[in-house]
Amino acid sequence: MLKYDAVLKLYKMKWTFKYFSFLFIALFISSCSSDDHTDIDEQKPTISIHFADGFPQACEPLVKGETYIFKALVTDNKGLASYSLDLHNNFDHHTHDDQNEVCDLEPIREAVNPLIYMENFTVTAGLTFYEINISITIPNDVDTGDYHCAYSVTDETGWQSRTSIDIKIVD
Numbered sequence: 001m002l003k004y005d006a007v008l009k010l011y012k013m014k015w016t017f018k019y020f021s022f023l024f025i026a027l028f029i030s031s032c033s034s035d036d037h038t039d040i041d042e043q044k045p046t047i048s049i050h051f052a053d054g055f056p057q058a059c060e061p062l063v064k065g066e067t068y069i070f071k072a073l074v075t076d077n078k079g080l081a082s083y084s085l086d087l088h089n090n091f092d093h094h095t096h097d098d099q100n101e102v103c104d105l106e107p108i109r110e111a112v113n114p115l116i117y118m119e120n121f122t123v124t125a126g127l128t129f130y131e132i133n134i135s136i137t138i139p140n141d142v143d144t145g146d147y148h149c150a151y152s153v154t155d156e157t158g159w160q161s162r163t164s165i166d167i168k169i170v171d
Helices: 002-031
Strands: 046-048 060-063 067-075 080-089 117-122 129-137 145-155 160-170
Touching (some): 046 160, 067 145, 080 129, 117 129
Antiparallel strands (some): 067 129, 080 145
């Protein structure tokens, strides 16, 4: 009788092992299905200032006290989510990874009262094309000199693109 109990116990262990092995394999195979991945977004959104009303263009002088409309076109294959505009000084001659044109730079110096503008905006859900229009008045009391205008756009799936332009603030 003792031998029968041992055989029965061994049989149950083998059956349990086979059952859970089969279950594990079935779950593994079903989790690795061959779904069609056509809905995965693999494209970054685009930003362009290279159109008739795009502003500012490289090396553009902006006069203190004047109001300007910053314009860029942003597009995405699925849907846009947000964009931002960042204006900051370039008194230390830093660069950004996508700058195509570099202006003649003034000597390196410390900022006293630089223009700093950083704002984020949302895009209405579902849009794949949007024209950025942001009105900004250059304050009279900011430092003149070299600046960067940096646009950024993010699509609905999280892809992001950026572009930076050298500009100058003048009296």
